[in-house]
Amino acid sequence: MTILLDKNTKVLVQGVGRDGSFQTIKSIEYGTNVVSCVHPNRKDQFFQEKIPFFGSVKEAVEKTGANAGVIYVPAPFAMDAIIEQIDADLDVCVCITEGIPIHDMMMIKNYIKNKKTKLIGPNCPGIISPKLNLKIGIIPGNICNPGNIGVVSRSGTLTYEAIAQISEIGMGQSTCVGIGGDPIHGLSYVDVLKMFEEDPETKAIVLIGEIGGTKEQSAAEYISNNVAKPVIFTIAGSTAPPGKRMGHAGAVINGKMGLASEKILALKKVGAYHAEDLSKIGETIKQIL
Amino acid sequence: MTILLDKNTKVLVQGVGRDGSFQTIKSIEYGTNVVSCVHPNRKDQFFQEKIPFFGSVKEAVEKTGANAGVIYVPAPFAMDAIIEQIDADLDVCVCITEGIPIHDMMMIKNYIKNKKTKLIGPNCPGIISPKLNLKIGIIPGNICNPGNIGVVSRSGTLTYEAIAQISEIGMGQSTCVGIGGDPIHGLSYVDVLKMFEEDPETKAIVLIGEIGGTKEQSAAEYISNNVAKPVIFTIAGSTAPPGKRMGHAGAVINGKMGLASEKILALKKVGAYHAEDLSKIGETIKQIL
């Protein structure tokens, strides 16, 4: 088993511009079952001459049985795409798009309450399950190995780095989930930790955090009461100056709780293993497993 | 068993103006466990020298264990009161208030989706369970008899009339629910029919409908697939002219589906027993039970 995805996952794609197309082709090459694309002005056309376009998510779901969606559409239209996927009751909606207005995300997070769909992202690299050769989003498949370490991260490139280091020490990943770098996003660390804890194929969890907000502290609290599996973590931004937005909209230190040192403290306190810098993730895993 | 209420029901009251006070006293006299009143400017005071006031619903719930609420506040403030009761996770919220803007009700109905609270009304007489000597709202207790006929109605006074006739033929009521005369309201006929069908103490159901909308047709559809107990019904407004708002905001015939004749047809088709006019409810019950 993996989390979020399984062999029945059928993916629909919204937004096949330059990047969306490229990533969709990469996903198909990796093994993902991409069943349809959605574009209101391209119905009756085909992507790559084989994957049908539909005018709406609802129609794509009805005609192709899609149960997961990925969104590459530009930020001004991303809220609508997310809501359309929620309204179509997809199991999983992965939004790669960066730069969605925070007011939009606020609406979406309140709108999605008690809805069926699990939102991943936005501003995230998506999900990958190496054992199933299945990915939704942009995590490069060639750096992955099937295995039993779960990865959860707010940062895209740091997810890749963690994956690569795990593969380099000869181990592999069960599922990797990028939850996104925006201050308001879909699934949280806690949601994903819960799934990893329940997933029999996951033996250890790598958590990659960064400065800003208090989400790492919430993760620590959850770990202390609910997670028995070993958690290895690193926090990026120890040397970032306060008050500056460090690229990610969420990565701003406002107040003490946003400091890397506070987050490291909280996670160490609950028994998580600290990789002191990004380059030491593989090393740290090796030491404890 | 009764529906919606039981012996653990503890009621809080919002709105003890002239009518709210009078009805609260009547409810207490009938036997209802009224545990607290809510008024932001009267905390630390007592209603009738014994029931404590609190500044908020949340506080009243924490301090007195209230699990049901009734609202008598004027229409401009009713939406806020309903939302406050929903936010406090009450099991049941009964709103007696008439004349709430329809835009407010539209917001509330969308807000309450997947929340714990069941909303009864607004513009309704509330609920009464004669066997428990328990009522929330304004249905006169002295016309009721404990028994096993469930009553559900959009109209207040017609509910009383049906209750009185049931009592006059020597039978009694399990629970009576006035769902309210506004076009958009909380629990629907279908919701209440479902509860009555599952309630072992209810042997037969009296449904009182009126012109306007298609809610009686929805009830008919539900009955045909889900209700085995006998349903006796009457529809008010057979002789109402089309296009006029007949007192209730919901009682306007717009199009064919709103006609009494259409509703009677739909309910007769699914085997419900028709009391041809209001005065014949008792008679009809007698004939079939």
Next chain:
Amino acid sequence: MNIHEYQARNLLEKHNIKFPKGKVGSTPKEIYNIAKSFGGKVMVKAQIHSGGRGKAGGVKICNSPSEAKEFSKKIINTRLITNQTGPEGYLVEKMFVTEITNIKKELYLSLLIDPDSECPVFIASLHGGMDIEKTVESNQANIVKMNCDPLVGIKPYKLKQFVDKLNLPKEGNSQIVSLLNNIYKAFINNDCSLIEINPLVIDDNENLVPLDCKITIDDDALFRNEEILKLRDINQENIMETRAKDYDLAYVKLTGGNVGCMVNGAGLAMATMDITTKSGCYPANFLDVGGSTDKEKIKEAFRILISDQDVKYILINLFAGIAKADLISEGIVEANNELNNELPIIVSMRGTNSESGFEILKNSNLNLYVANNLGTVSKLLLELEKQNDNFIR
């Protein structure tokens, strides 16, 4: 509450919706001047709170300012009777003059609250103009609907699908998106229960142009819409219904009957009508005194009831829940004495304090018939009807 076409236009214009040039006038001279300033050929429309004005002769294309003047002279200050006004019609005090639009195609568009889906719903028809009601009933294939979400508003993906189905020319396609968004804003900001654009036309240049509009505001929300309340035109309302409303009573005048009905609760009002009609008598009106009542209100209710010349006898049918029967009874007795009412009264009364209520009535000098149940009401009605020399049906 209804408002006039020209008021509805003003309100929509405030929400960035563009109409053809138009201006309202109250005298033939004003109409002449407006027509002249618009270049001569204009459309002139009677301003009353009713549809069906075109068929009733209240709307005309006039080829010159003089023709506009002559037409308005014929209409202003008369009562226009349409298939929706009833036989009395409504007084025309103002007429609205607009420039002429060359119509290529007529559509119908409205936004209303749908009680079934419990949200605002846009309805469009590919064929607008007159007789839209019939189109809706008969030709569902031409009807396109879109539900909105009260919490997040219009969803763009649904809007796209809705607009696609309308098959508009390219220009109109982009214009309708902002039109729909602006209508939605006006609807939400003003507690509307209906905004109707009919016809919405495609003109010669393939532009989308709203020609006529109707807006209904939720009466229950007028307390928070002071600007709208200023637009109220009580000359377009039934005087008695208006007077009742001022006392927070619901009065409905009915045609052809002679029983004045005083009830509490809308359901009971309708059931009382049904029983009256079934027993062979006919209600002249009904007056719902509602839930929360005081003596002053009851007295006013009685005054309104007997001021209806059709009323030959009175049926009081009450079931007191939130209202108290004794207070109502006191009000009835005082009102009868003040007004020297001699019309016979049938009373059926139950619920809260009904026994003391009956006592009060019985101890009064009213011309009173007491019914213990609704079956008796029918019998008493028939009896009185037989005695009644003035039986009119």
Next chain:
Amino acid sequence: MNIHEYQARNLLEKHNIKFPKGKVGSTPKEIYNIAKSFGGKVMVKAQIHSGGRGKAGGVKICNSPSEAKEFSKKIINTRLITNQTGPEGYLVEKMFVTEITNIKKELYLSLLIDPDSECPVFIASLHGGMDIEKTVESNQANIVKMNCDPLVGIKPYKLKQFVDKLNLPKEGNSQIVSLLNNIYKAFINNDCSLIEINPLVIDDNENLVPLDCKITIDDDALFRNEEILKLRDINQENIMETRAKDYDLAYVKLTGGNVGCMVNGAGLAMATMDITTKSGCYPANFLDVGGSTDKEKIKEAFRILISDQDVKYILINLFAGIAKADLISEGIVEANNELNNELPIIVSMRGTNSESGFEILKNSNLNLYVANNLGTVSKLLLELEKQNDNFIR
């Protein structure tokens, strides 16, 4: 995006929030005239995108128009340095003049988006004015909060509880309700991430008066707020950061380092900073080329990076996901050739098309050091640092 105080005031005034009389001026003469028209005694405030202006000497109560003129003469066209601006400070081009309010009590009020509760949150402090940040950290008892609901807005029952806790005089109690509602509307209508009123004062007459305000707009929402975008003052921004933004790049200038960092992804940017610092070197800046990149963007990124005089060598640390490493490499080579760059470059590159990317770099004439993993990056950094004669720390 930040806007000036006087612009923020304008925006709030459009949402029916009333301030003391105030006007902005650009020259000492204008300041003199404004002060005179306000009756002489005024407050004069430097308009820069930074807090802490009071302590930095940018705000003064002036007792006469001449004093206002003299004060503004000293400040206008200088760079004001506060504890938030960094050592360069910001250029003062305008000053804002307001009439004097007699202050009985100072409060603090703000509305911002709280990532934890995922909704707008009002924060008030019973003690406003300067040093509010310290109050918030040290005296939580004086802090009152209220969550709003993005779908239904401010809930009146919560508003009542919030206001009660503020212990305002009677007048202020009713004034703050509309103030809060208006701030909320302004916040939602303009995609704000912060509206701050500090101080919000009770004046002599117990009226609630907002004295100063600050508004931050969500950069990601500027595409739909054209009016706000017009308020942008690029003189208040770091030139390089602004230039990067125009190319959709994220550039952050840091003080005290000499490594120019080019990365993709904010997380990697921070981790790269951390690694650099830990190895004993210090970043001079970082430039995030983001996910979706083309050659032009990369070239511009390189231009910005090496135009920083502090940069002595360059660290490129990329992990290509949505970006393609070969395209980035081509951009780097072309940029180096165009700009004749001779600074040494450490490159660590993985992910999509990284092998062909490396090929491109290796086949170029760049002064290149390749790191196979992040551990090697540290070592190479240290090596270069030792070679570097210009080592400045």
